[in-house]
Amino acid sequence: xxxxxxxxxxxxxxxxxxxxxxxxxxxxxxxxxxxxxxxxxxxxxxxxxxxxxxxxxxxxxxxxxxxxxxxxxxxxxxxxxxxxxxxxxxxxxxxxxxxxxxxxxxxxxxxxxxxxxxxxxxxxxxxxxxxxxxxxxxxxxxxxxxxxxxxxxxxxxxxxxxxxxxxxxxxxxxxxxxxxxxxxxxxxxxxxxxxxxxxxxxxxxxxxxxxxxxxxxxxxxxxxxxxxxxxxxxxxxxxxxxxxxxxxxxxxxxxxxxxxxxxxxxxxxxxxxxxxxxxxxxxxxxxxxxxxxxxxxxxxxxxxxxxxxxxxxxxxxxxxxxxxxxxxxxxxxxxxxxxxxxxxxxxxxxxxxxxxxxxxxxxxxxxxxxxxxxxxxxxxxxxxxxxxxxxxxxxxxxxxxxxxxxxxxxxxxxxxxxxxxxxxxxxxxxxxxxxxxxxxxxxxxxxxxxxxxxxxxxxxxxxxxxxxxxxxxxxxxxxxxxxxxxxxxxxxxxxxxxxxxxxxxxxxxxxxxxxxxxxxxxxxxxxxxxxxxxxxxxxxxxxxxxxxxxxxxxxxxxxxxxxxxxxxxxxxxxxxxxxxxxxxxxxxxxxxxxxxxxxxxxxxxxxxxxxxxxxxxxxxxxxxxxxxxxxxxxxxxxxxxxxxxxxxxxxxxxxxxxxxxxxxxxxxxxxxxxxxxxxxxxxxxxxxxxxxxxxxxxxxxxxxxxxxxxxxxxxxxxxxxxxxxxxx
Numbered sequence: 001x002x003x004x005x006x007x008x009x010x011x012x013x014x015x016x017x018x019x020x021x022x023x024x025x026x027x028x029x030x031x032x033x034x035x036x037x038x039x040x041x042x043x044x045x046x047x048x049x050x051x052x053x054x055x056x057x058x059x060x061x062x063x064x065x066x067x068x069x070x071x072x073x074x075x076x077x078x079x080x081x082x083x084x085x086x087x088x089x090x091x092x093x094x095x096x097x098x099x100x101x102x103x104x105x106x107x108x109x110x111x112x113x114x115x116x117x118x119x120x121x122x123x124x125x126x127x128x129x130x131x132x133x134x135x136x137x138x139x140x141x142x143x144x145x146x147x148x149x150x151x152x153x154x155x156x157x158x159x160x161x162x163x164x165x166x167x168x169x170x171x172x173x174x175x176x177x178x179x180x181x182x183x184x185x186x187x188x189x190x191x192x193x194x195x196x197x198x199x200x201x202x203x204x205x206x207x208x209x210x211x212x213x214x215x216x217x218x219x220x221x222x223x224x225x226x227x228x229x230x231x232x233x234x235x236x237x238x239x240x241x242x243x244x245x246x247x248x249x250x251x252x253x254x255x256x257x258x259x260x261x262x263x264x265x266x267x268x269x270x271x272x273x274x275x276x277x278x279x280x281x282x283x284x285x286x287x288x289x290x291x292x293x294x295x296x297x298x299x300x301x302x303x304x305x306x307x308x309x310x311x312x313x314x315x316x317x318x319x320x321x322x323x324x325x326x327x328x329x330x331x332x333x334x335x336x337x338x339x340x341x342x343x344x345x346x347x348x349x350x351x352x353x354x355x356x357x358x359x360x361x362x363x364x365x366x367x368x369x370x371x372x373x374x375x376x377x378x379x380x381x382x383x384x385x386x387x388x389x390x391x392x393x394x395x396x397x398x399x400x401x402x403x404x405x406x407x408x409x410x411x412x413x414x415x416x417x418x419x420x421x422x423x424x425x426x427x428x429x430x431x432x433x434x435x436x437x438x439x440x441x442x443x444x445x446x447x448x449x450x451x452x453x454x455x456x457x458x459x460x461x462x463x464x465x466x467x468x469x470x471x472x473x474x475x476x477x478x479x480x481x482x483x484x485x486x487x488x489x490x491x492x493x494x495x496x497x498x499x500x501x502x503x504x505x506x507x508x509x510x511x512x513x514x515x516x517x518x519x520x521x522x523x524x525x526x527x528x529x530x531x532x533x534x535x536x537x538x539x540x541x542x543x544x545x546x547x548x549x550x551x552x553x554x555x556x557x558x559x560x561x562x563x564x565x566x567x568x569x570x571x572x573x574x575x576x577x578x579x580x581x582x583x584x585x586x587x588x589x590x591x592x593x594x595x596x597x598x599x600x601x602x603x604x605x606x607x608x609x610x611x612x613x614x615x616x617x618x619x620x621x622x623x624x625x626x627x628x629x630x631x632x633x634x635x636x637x638x639x640x641x642x643x644x645x646x647x648x649x650x651x652x653x654x655x656x657x658x659x660x661x662x663x664x665x666x667x668x669x670x671x672x673x674x675x676x677x678x679x680x681x682x683x684x685x686x687x688x689x690x691x692x693x694x695x696x697x698x699x700x701x702x703x704x705x706x707x708x709x710x711x712x713x714x715x716x717x718x719x720x721x722x723x724x725x726x727x728x
Contacts, residue, residue: 049431051070064228069430075297075304080164096122098119099119101115101195102165105161114136131209139186142157142159148291152258152290186400232319236311245273247723247725250361257291264350268361287338291346292334298335299329301351352383379494379495381559386484388401393477410422410466412496419458421457439472448526451470452583453557456469460500466583467559474550482547489541499567510552510554512551517551566708591685615707618679623674626675627665631664635651642657646658672724678701682698698713701713
């Protein structure tokens with residue numbers, strides 16, 4: 001037996017050229033792992049949606065290199081390794097040729113369908129590192145196909161739960177363990193291919209790393225492992241020291257926990273001091289009785305997903321990014337649930353919202369820096385809808401599949417540009433979605449459309465990205481069972497920044513007993529399900545299992561990205577382009593941006609009058625507090641930005657926040673929202689595809705002098721407005 005902490009290797013000097021050659025070679029090995037995994041798996045979730053990741057790790061479990069697919073999976077692999085080393089280091093031991101399998105959410109997995117296979121790397125009897133792969137299995141047992149049971153109240157009910165188990169021992173598959181595990185899946189063939197894909201990826205890594213060692217020596221590769229991580233640590237620390245110290249807050253909400261339409265919140269206070277970051281989730285809701293919770297691994301995965309693309313956009317991704325991070329999350333809150341809480345929907349609910357609040361808080365920090373404000377971003381969608389389907393397909397064969405096109409949602413806006421349409425997920429850089437033809441070939445459906453959807457983009461000076469949507473009919477099959485589940489049906493989770501408005505909510509409809517087949521028979525192609533004869537039913541966030549029958553049509557649209565800046569400052573000609581490109585309906589655009597269109601052109605005079613009137617109305621809303629008028633004529637020293645519409649200034653010995661119209665608004669250490677005009681706004685004020693949970697309200701906060709909109713906030717009724725930024 002070889003303990004993972006033994007057999008220390010001496011570090012040596014590696015010249016810069018050799019270091020860069022080996023660093024890039026390790027990155028290429030990681031990419032080869034991804035290619036291998038995709039090629040072997042064949043699963044549509046893996047091949048089409050890239051729901052997997054791979055990595056190479058030190059022998060202590062630190063990330064050296066990682067793939068560019070689902071970022072959270074790499075954070076999950078780190079937690080899996082932590083438990084493998086702790087649980088298996090002594091008994092049964094970690095030896096050459098071994099591989100370990102894990103899917104327990106309380107031992108590192110994000111949720112049970114996300115299975116990991118990890119292999120120690122040995123060289124001449126010395127344990128020198130790890131290889132790991134993790135992917136989403138289509139089914140790992142439990143109450144329902146897909147292993148996400150909305151009725152589950154305990155993790156026991158959701159699926160098989162595998163703590164770290166040695167599945168391959170000294171290069172030989174343990175058939176007894178394999179038979180037990182694979183027998184729990186409803187799709188053993190797909191399950192088997194996925195398992196072989198992960199083991200194949202690990203074998204590629206082991207072979208290639210050993211080849212590097214044979215060529216360059218073990219001390220050299222060991223040194224490169226450590227220096228890659230150290231390089232990232234140094235770069236991240238340097239970047240953090242360039243950003244202002246302070247507290248940055250974000251808060252978001254999840255509707256419906258699978259049991260009832262109860263509202264929960266995920267609250268983050270991000271504190272940055274020097275080169276250290278503290279993510280404090282203490283004020284989040286207690287864990288839910290439903291399946292939306294996430295465990296510590298999901299929390300770390302969400303933080304990792306939000307932090308890497310924003311803070312380390314040009315820095316190698318590895319364990320060094322996490323070095324400055326401290327996480328505060330008491331046991332028993334919704335984003336750090338205690339055993340045996342149900343967590344089947346964690347990846348698409350609370351973990352996703354952890355990422356969302358991290359993106360918002362980190363973006364607020366970046367927006368307080370002239371150098372890095374262009375990297376700040378409004379929110380992407382705050383949670384993807386999901387639909388698991390199973391039954392008999394058009395070939396009269398049993399099938400199971402998961403729709404993954406719903407991740408093609410809108411991206412958040414930036415200071416200097418619009419959000420990307422159908423941007424997808426921030427946490428899957430190498431993202432793609434399945435072709436319509438791919439879905440139709442393996443699932444008994446026929447698409448009516450897949451296209452961009454109007455009125456999904458959050459309004460702002462720069463708008464958010466619009467989302468896709470689609471509709472399909474059951475085709476050439478007697479029935480199909482489906483389990484849709486999501487949140488964000490009564491919360492527009494993609495919040496805007498600096499006056500930008502939220503994107504749309506998720507929406508889902510079923511049209512029952514339509515005449516779609518008659519239309520097909522008459523060679524009539526209907527792309528709007530609303531024009532079919534039938535019964536339209538709006539589905540809730542988590543309706544439980546639904547049955548598709550001949551004539552039924554399913555339609556869904558997904559969240560768009562949040563906007564940036566006051567919508568009244570959007571270029572009127574760009575609004576006209578948006579209308580022409582069907583980003584917004586004409587009536588919606590005129591209401592959001594106060595742009596008057598006449599005979600297909602912008603009426604600039606009428607537009608200016610409408611905007612001036614809107615600003616006049618905003619100025620009528622009185623703030624709760626006002627500064628003393630004695631400050632008006634004092635000399636000001638600009639200290640730095642807070643977004644691109646307000647800034648910090650010094651007046652004599654005190655620091656204040658002022659609007660870009662040069663009006664002093666508030667003391668810098670107080671919540672600026674108490675010094676702004678405030679108006680309650682309603683879903684119809686910001687779009688045609690937004691709803692609010694009965695416990696929520698939405699407010700707009702405006703400069704009392706110029707009428708500029710600085711914040712749009714969704715919050716629980718009766719609570720204080722969020723104190724977004726407090727700089728030290």
